[in-house]
Amino acid sequence: MATNLTNDSAKPLVSTDPATNEMVVIANDANISTVWDRFNAQKPQCKFGTEGVCCKICHMGPCRITPKAKLGVCGADADTIAARNLLREIAAGTAAHSDHGRMLVRTLKMVAQGKGSDYEIKDPKRLHEAAELFEIATANRTDLEIANDLADFFMTQFSWSEKPNATLKLAPEKRQALWEKLEIAPSGIDSSVVELMHRTNIGVDHNYRHLIMGGLKCSLADGWVGSTIATTVSDILFGTPKPIRSRVNLGVLSEDKVNIIVHGHEPTLSEMLAVASLDEDLLTYARSKGAAGINVAGICCTANEVLMRHGMPIVGNFLQQELAIMTGAVEVMVVDVQCVMPSLAHVSKCFHTELVSTSEIAQSMGAEQMTFDADAGYEHACRLIRKAIDNFERRDKSRVHIPKESMEVVAGFSNEAIYHMLGGHFRKSFRPLNDAIISGRIRGVVGVVGCTNPKIQSDSAHVKLTEELIKRNVLVLQTGCSAIACGKVGLLTPEAAMLKAGDSLREVCEAVGIPPVLHMGSCVDNSRILAAATNVLLEGGLGEDLSDLPVAGAAPEWMSEKAVAIGNYFVASGIFVVLGHPLYVGGSENVNRLLTEEMEGITGGKFAWEPDPVKAADLIMEHIEKKRDALRINVKTERKLFDMKERRELQ
Ligand code: NFS
Numbered sequence: 001m002a003t004n005l006t007n008d009s010a011k012p013l014v015s016t017d018p019a020t021n022e023m024v025v026i027a028n029d030a031n032i033s034t035v036w037d038r039f040n041a042q043k044p045q046c047k048f049g050t051e052g053v054c055c056k057i058c059h060m061g062p063c064r065i066t067p068k069a070k071l072g073v074c075g076a077d078a079d080t081i082a083a084r085n086l087l088r089e090i091a092a093g094t095a096a097h098s099d100h101g102r103m104l105v106r107t108l109k110m111v112a113q114g115k116g117s118d119y120e121i122k123d124p125k126r127l128h129e130a131a132e133l134f135e136i137a138t139a140n141r142t143d144l145e146i147a148n149d150l151a152d153f154f155m156t157q158f159s160w161s162e163k164p165n166a167t168l169k170l171a172p173e174k175r176q177a178l179w180e181k182l183e184i185a186p187s188g189i190d191s192s193v194v195e196l197m198h199r200t201n202i203g204v205d206h207n208y209r210h211l212i213m214g215g216l217k218c219s220l221a222d223g224w225v226g227s228t229i230a231t232t233v234s235d236i237l238f239g240t241p242k243p244i245r246s247r248v249n250l251g252v253l254s255e256d257k258v259n260i261i262v263h264g265h266e267p268t269l270s271e272m273l274a275v276a277s278l279d280e281d282l283l284t285y286a287r288s289k290g291a292a293g294i295n296v297a298g299i300c301c302t303a304n305e306v307l308m309r310h311g312m313p314i315v316g317n318f319l320q321q322e323l324a325i326m327t328g329a330v331e332v333m334v335v336d337v338q339c340v341m342p343s344l345a346h347v348s349k350c351f352h353t354e355l356v357s358t359s360e361i362a363q364s365m366g367a368e369q370m371t372f373d374a375d376a377g378y379e380h381a382c383r384l385i386r387k388a389i390d391n392f393e394r395r396d397k398s399r400v401h402i403p404k405e406s407m408e409v410v411a412g413f414s415n416e417a418i419y420h421m422l423g424g425h426f427r428k429s430f431r432p433l434n435d436a437i438i439s440g441r442i443r444g445v446v447g448v449v450g451c452t453n454p455k456i457q458s459d460s461a462h463v464k465l466t467e468e469l470i471k472r473n474v475l476v477l478q479t480g481c482s483a484i485a486c487g488k489v490g491l492l493t494p495e496a497a498m499l500k501a502g503d504s505l506r507e508v509c510e511a512v513g514i515p516p517v518l519h520m521g522s523c524v525d526n527s528r529i530l531a532a533a534t535n536v537l538l539e540g541g542l543g544e545d546l547s548d549l550p551v552a553g554a555a556p557e558w559m560s561e562k563a564v565a566i567g568n569y570f571v572a573s574g575i576f577v578v579l580g581h582p583l584y585v586g587g588s589e590n591v592n593r594l595l596t597e598e599m600e601g602i603t604g605g606k607f608a609w610e611p612d613p614v615k616a617a618d619l620i621m622e623h624i625e626k627k628r629d630a631l632r633i634n635v636k637t638e639r640k641l642f643d644m645k646e647r648r649e650l651q
Helices: 017-028 035-040 045-050 076-110 126-135 141-155 165-172 172-180 189-199 208-238 267-276 280-286 300-310 316-327 344-349 374-392 416-421 432-439 462-470 480-488 493-500 503-512 525-538 559-574 591-596 615-632 644-650
Strands: 242-248 258-263 296-299 314-316 333-337 354-357 407-411 444-448 473-481 517-521 549-556 576-579 606-609
Touching: 017 280, 076 141, 076 189, 076 208, 076 267, 076 374, 076 559, 076 591, 126 208, 141 208, 165 172, 165 208, 165 525, 172 280, 172 559, 189 208, 208 267, 208 300, 208 525, 208 559, 208 591, 242 300, 242 314, 242 480, 258 267, 258 300, 258 374, 267 296, 267 300, 267 333, 267 480, 267 644, 280 296, 280 374, 296 300, 296 316, 296 374, 300 314, 300 480, 300 517, 314 333, 314 480, 316 344, 333 344, 333 374, 344 354, 354 374, 407 480, 407 517, 407 525, 416 525, 432 525, 444 462, 444 559, 444 615, 462 473, 462 480, 473 480, 473 503, 473 525, 473 615, 480 517, 493 503, 517 525, 525 549, 525 559, 549 559, 549 615, 559 576, 559 606, 559 644, 576 615, 591 606
Parallel strands: 258 296, 258 333, 296 314, 333 354, 444 473, 444 549, 473 517, 549 576, 576 606
Antiparallel strands: 242 407
């Protein structure tokens, strides 16, 4: 039952995206509840939870810290409780990204063993580069032999080892040394997650500082290990992304084609669906049922994966998943893991949409379970498409309502693609970018990433912050739902973004041939942002460690535990991170101070909480200019105003 709906004129709009707002009205009229209704029904949200001082780690509780009861039953204070709660979020986020990575390694292994014949090594160059990096023999060996060893090697990165994780060596040497000195270099992904679960158990680690450092260690196992592995293996199996054009927003759904939405995170099945949607037999079958074709489009990070590699359109970001079904034009929604709302089953029952759950570890009540078998990936994809075609006849045309909005985007800026665009095709080089940063034409580089969240007007902060940054001559790197938000307003078309960029950023972008906002992929692809920062550093002239760089990260509308892990691995990597709303640590002054102030003296990175995107941009610029000053690249030159004669001479 829909209650307290927004989008009547008296209430603020739920989003800055007109397509989203339009669909919320449709939901209201149809009396179908949305994420915003449920959010309103939850108000006021629990203050103890928000402040991180509710503890239910043991069954003497639950305990809540108040001015009257400053200790939990066991004696834990607000610092211990807030830190422990944060660590458990980091563990969950790390587990999610890394298990996604593990699934991909399993697929790589399968391919290497000659099973899963529908998959192949799409990017042998990336395979060889990765193998050489990790000292796997390549000479006189087939790609499959190399892939087999690489898969085995990646698998070893999950369990505990006496040595730090091998992929940490992708970080700058000085950073690796700092991690070792701080004793936060992880030595296994699974073991790091287990260690956090152990340390936060009743009666184990009680020192909030020690706990937080433990959290950073686990987060590094996410960013520099699990997510890095996920990105690398995806590139090897499915191809390293190159710039590609497509469209984004609900308007990409088709009135006359069979619409199939892929939603979730693992690209293994969606890759096959993208390929199978071009199958002539299936297209003929679709036509025989009165459809004009087959339209596969995505939501959340699966969308980013198939966008970057196949140019498949994106239906929307996290908060648009229910609305997509409410268009009445979706035959099948295929879901796997992460960011899939349990409410989808209910919404799909109100329409003809079939919700199909495909992961062996994730089921939805009310969804049909068709567990994906990568060994027969293509056949599985064909079965799903046939199911969608059969369902097309059940579509009630009178209930179809597809908003017209869809925007052109260019995505697919992997580091390899950026190298290529910077002219470093023959010699890998980030030189033009570094020169632009050193000369001040580009002030710095900022990753704007993360989710959408009903606590914030959807898309508004992503778009505003990105616009503010490019206006101030900052190059923006994007992933996840943030990239989708900016895509919807045209910020991912180089042409439109150029118009909004500051003069000197625009000139550089035009000269080197990159747009001012670069879509780098899904959320596990935040590992690409770490790699980009490392590439800039290695190119020289901008310091010796990531913490020296004029860079920052921001997640203005985040909501997931995965975002918590990401924020922490950026901070552990020496990067300043601005979140649009705080982590659940406000109830502990000490933990809050450690994360937002003292951490800068420890890792070189720290957090700030700032809901106002313009103020967030101010904070980021202040940080960037501080770093530029420290690098002594902020040589102040008198600004000279030229008269016409001088201008002509210049030209
Ligand atoms: Ni990231 Fe990608 Fe989106 Fe947030 Fe969810 S889809 S993994 S967690 S909501 S950005």
